[in-house]
Amino acid sequence: MKKLLVFTFLSAGVLLVSCDDGVRRDQGSAYMPDMAYSRAYETYAERDSAKFTTDPNDQSNKIFYNNLPVAGTIARGEEMPFPLAKDKGSDTTNYSASKLVQSPLTSFDGKDSTEAARLYLVNCGICHGKDLDGNGPLYKDGTGPFSNKPAMLVGGAQYEKMPEGQMFYSVTYGKNMMGSYASQLSRKQRWMVIRFIKTQQAAKLAASAPAAKTDSTAAKK
Numbered sequence: 001m002k003k004l005l006v007f008t009f010l011s012a013g014v015l016l017v018s019c020d021d022g023v024r025r026d027q028g029s030a031y032m033p034d035m036a037y038s039r040a041y042e043t044y045a046e047r048d049s050a051k052f053t054t055d056p057n058d059q060s061n062k063i064f065y066n067n068l069p070v071a072g073t074i075a076r077g078e079e080m081p082f083p084l085a086k087d088k089g090s091d092t093t094n095y096s097a098s099k100l101v102q103s104p105l106t107s108f109d110g111k112d113s114t115e116a117a118r119l120y121l122v123n124c125g126i127c128h129g130k131d132l133d134g135n136g137p138l139y140k141d142g143t144g145p146f147s148n149k150p151a152m153l154v155g156g157a158q159y160e161k162m163p164e165g166q167m168f169y170s171v172t173y174g175k176n177m178m179g180s181y182a183s184q185l186s187r188k189q190r191w192m193v194i195r196f197i198k199t200q201q202a203a204k205l206a207a208s209a210p211a212a213k214t215d216s217t218a219a220k221k
Helices: 002-018 093-100 110-123 164-173 187-220
Strands: none
Touching (some): 093 164, 110 187, 164 187
């Protein structure tokens, strides 16, 4: 009889345990509940304060949020702001004014030059060519998909004379057949690519200067 009772008791226990869905219904205990469960504050919700007013226009006791950055702060990646907006329609006021904008890069060492060359090849070389001569894969001596040769950044007088600020405007907003690269390159990267182009232009001019001087000397003789 005792064995039957024991068996019945154990069977009932097993049955009860098997009916449990395994989901814990209580939250248990937290050692530091203020850290485990943060208090959520909603916009314009009343704060815990001794000061309280029923005036609906008085926001002094309410959490205020207007989705604007804190005054004086700069967003990440926006440390080099460009002061000119894109011209509308056929207006060229800001494009012309961009000639006066100076590059904010204060240094450009060998590491920066290597990275700028890489950025140029990835983003610009396909059109303007690895040698900046406008003979990229898309043109390919006239046999590529583009029938019109892209700009010769080295060897083209128009672009060799173009100031860095105007180049930045073109790369940022797009110009003629070239679209904007603002989404592909950060502002600093755009300035780096332009500095790389200017460095290559200066190297080309410096290399051709001695030859021009020799020719003029020979002409005088």
